[in-house]
Amino acid sequence: MGPRQVGKTTLVNQLSEQIDMETYFVSADAVPSSDTSWLAQQWETARQQMQIHQRTEFLLVIDEIQKIHNWSEMVKLLWDTDTRENRKLKVILLGSSRLLIQKGLTESLAGRFEATYMPHWSYQEMSTAFNWTLDQYIWFGGYPGSGDLISDEERWKNYINNSLIETSISKDILMLTRIDKPALMRRLFELGCLYSGQILSFTKILGQLQDAGNTVTLSHYLELMDTAGLLGGIDKYAADVVRKRASSPKFQVHNTALISAQSNDLFENIKNDPKEWGRIVESAVGAHLLNSGLSEGFKVYYWRERNDEVDFVLERRGKVIGLEVKSGADQSNSGLSEFQKKFNPDKVLIIGKSGLSVEDFLGMNPVELF
Template sequence: MIQRIIADQVLFGLSFQPSIAILGPRQVGKTTFVKQLQQKLSKPSVYFDLERSSDLSKFQHDRLAFLETMQEQTVILDEIQRLPEIFPDIRSLIDQNRVPARFILLGSASFILLKNTSESLTGRISYFEMTPLLFRELQPDVDYIRHWLWGGFPNAYLAPTSEQQQKWFDDFVRSYLERDLPQLGLSASPIQLRRLMMMIASIQGSLLNQTMLANSLGIRNNLVSTYLDFFEQSFLIRRLQPYYTNIGKRLTKSPKIYIRDSGLVHHLLSIHSYENLLGHIVAGGSWEGYVIEQVISLLNYQQIPFFYRTADGAELDLVIEQDLQIKLAIEIKLSSSPTLSKGTTISLADLNNPPLLLITPTADDYLLKPNVWVCSIQTLSDNIRRILG
């Protein structure tokens, strides 16, 4: 059984908050996780899957009275985005009797998409994001090549064969485009949305140019913006924002765009082997996006990720801000013998020379020069914790 890293955080949240939300993309393991969690709760629990019509129908009439019958239990509501009108009822019950662990809400979309719902529970809820399986959740037995190539969705990563993994992703993408997004309120052609996903995969790790995407699709720029918002709030993509600082230089203002799961990137581009991946133009961007997701999963709420890039092209793949200072810079390299570029050196100087990690697939850890370390994906977690605490 794979132990999810958020387990202890969730149990801590349940020890004092009346409600918690576990959010993440479909098929990421939220339901499996919460069913394991039920065994560790301090009181009885009851589970409802709002995707099932039999469970959903129980909340169609006098929801408040129905929920009041379960006051001594933890009520678990899976796929909560199917019933956004229940949030005021949850708030009312919490305000009547504020005790820990009254509700666990599971959702496949950020509450930003559920109009006015997050405001209903302000001060009454803690949020936790469940990502696809992380490298450190699979250690020590993980093969980074398989994890990078196939991604972290459990059913994809654990598929016995490449053919089964490809079939799983086919079904996932079709369901996401044809069912999930329409349920969230997006009315758009699945064919057009799939084309957009493939275009994003092909520019993995590049600066976002919405006009270029709109022109390629033959649609308006504002439509692309809407589609990207839905992709982001359903945890498909990440728009990494640039870091701004008053250093007297012209800085890039566009975000960089990534599909968050590397296996999905490779599926959309028909990359089905490690050899194909290394020979593909997207290899560098794919490795960059893969490592960025591992790094961001290690950060706390005070540590904010950005990238840094000047108009002249000097760049750092990732910088971590805390207390209005850059505490760590990261460069992500496919080579196991990385070197410092002139642009990296310039960028570090712009930011008052924070510690720099050069992250590679397999290199042994060593000090390249003062305040600059080379490390591998295997020792990434230890090095991040050593620097950021």
Template sequence: MKYTRPQEALLKNRLGDPVHFINLLAGPRQVGKTTIIRDIVSAKPTQGYYISVDDELPVGFDPSATISPPQKKDRGWLAFHWQEARNRTAAWLKTAHSGDIFVFAIDEIQKIEDWSDIVKGLWDADRASGVPMHVVLLGSAPLLMQKGLSESLAGRYETLPVSHWGFAEMQQAFDFSLEQYIYFGGYPGSAWLIKDETRWRRYVRDSLIQPNIEKDILQMVRIKNPMLLKQLFELGCHYSGQELSLTKIIASIIEAKHTETLADYLHLLTETKLLAGLHKYAGQEVRKRNSVPKLHVFNTALMSALQDYSFAEAQADRSYWGRLVESSIGAHLLNTADEDTKLYYWREGNQEVDFVLAKGKKLAAIEVKSAPKPVVSAGLNVFAEKYPHATKILVGAGGVPLAEFLSQPADDWLD
């Protein structure tokens, strides 16, 4: 039985409402955005039109048509297909029944120059003339999309985030064990390759990491030093779960004069859901921003694919496995926290807490233990003394089982 992500049901519910907003599916590469919209459109082909900036021709387009779409993927190309979608909507209306919908979906929209201005004009024209056509935009570079959305489409869209796959999903869809999820991460496209680790590692590097860096960042953002960006990403994957100052990063990978450049690159990697730099939790916002970042991958597949450890070797090395476990928790929290929930770490002297969740006045301190026997966490107690209203959560032996923690979204642990 085919597995469908929860976001598909949510999008279907939104499309069941009258046309009010553009629906935006935004998230990293290879997490199922295209599958979600293709499932919806292919279920009733006469009620949908799907195009992709990466494809030569849209699905269902007649190549023998008198008028062909422009070859260049620009304003004219998008306007052509938008009009085609309008024409199909008009034809569909003649036979439509109550409750039926028509969906026009555009994949990889961010690759069209000035896409948001073009969409704004076409969308506003449809609203003025009452065209009952739902529009769904898909993009794999959230930062680049957000710029256009905030500048041109404010008030015209609703976002539906599509994050990396979690443990419960990989278990249900691919029968992953907890250990397999910790090591191989949550990329559905690579799941069938895990029995051949060489092929799996090559796939993650060539089909996931390289396109994220080369297409989603380097081709669409002006980067002064592409090699520095790549080295920062690779170093972050090697040091996931560890504090590393930007000054030390510079010393480790390249001679450079300005930490601001690395900070900008880390921001890009965070917005493309590859690598985050968590700040130290403190009462004052300035102290948080100025703290040494703790690097964390959004998907442990990124970490494992760039390391020399095999699955068996990683499990045998308790120190390294502990870093993988902590990174899987960090990735889970990063991917499931809502936009109002912030994720930090905490350290004071020799005492530390792996993660701190903060949302309004709610606060939760989370310590991860991968050892098979219960271990007392002094850091949690010190943190609780400093912030008495915080919830203390120990993940691992003697606390919340790892599988249970990975099966509930971040915000559940704030209640």
């Protein structure tokens, strides 16, 4: 599972070319969600091909599985039938909506699956594949499909907005989940990208939205966008879970391309604005942490108390790490000092001029900090 256009299908195709196993690949992208019989038909086709080719093992790959209503119940029935009949049909399910995939896995397929999350591409991956510089990655983000388009930034912006943002919202959220106020959700997405790296209460956000809504609705919409790999809300770090969830969120994009594509600024101009560039740098660090946290199993928070703030707090298996991003002229670290006094974390780290370089941090797996 993972966001759109991160290479899930490409990876499976490469796998099928390297293994000695017949493969049947199908996609539910254009299948009506109500057509539950489609899944059983495709499964039976794989069984027949396995028998015709006289294979003891066979691989069935189903893409966009979340498009099928009650897919997990049907998969459970078909899988259990194969298990009883000792039929070694291997199955890979691909999906771009993390919420719907995980719900189906935990409700119906407990003990029958292994989940793998594929995040947005990292700086190291984009640099290796497209020879991007650090600044290019910070601005253009981690969508591999856009890697060859950045020389024409207007074309690149159109690609991100139309082929990625609009498709993700339309197909992974609006078509699969009941949304009473789609215009409100789209506006929340725009504002969240605009304020990525900043802490805003939902009450204040409502004051900037023309459509009427409430804080519960906004929180729900933000959760849906988070599971689609678009925009998340980082909770405030606290000693107990209730206080964490009750905090105002710190907006954080999963990919800085979502900021840049909607911005009127261009790459060559934004680098000459230290304040705005610093905000993009912090969002790039935050995106790296969010993506790594999903694949490596650690939580990402922020901390603020009065005028003291720590940009990111990581928590994994009882260990706590405080991270402060310093990309501009302000090199003070009073927030880290207060955070150390209050929580006694296992480690604190500055990312930027007076600490670990942004390039080194974006080039590493953050789980190594633990």
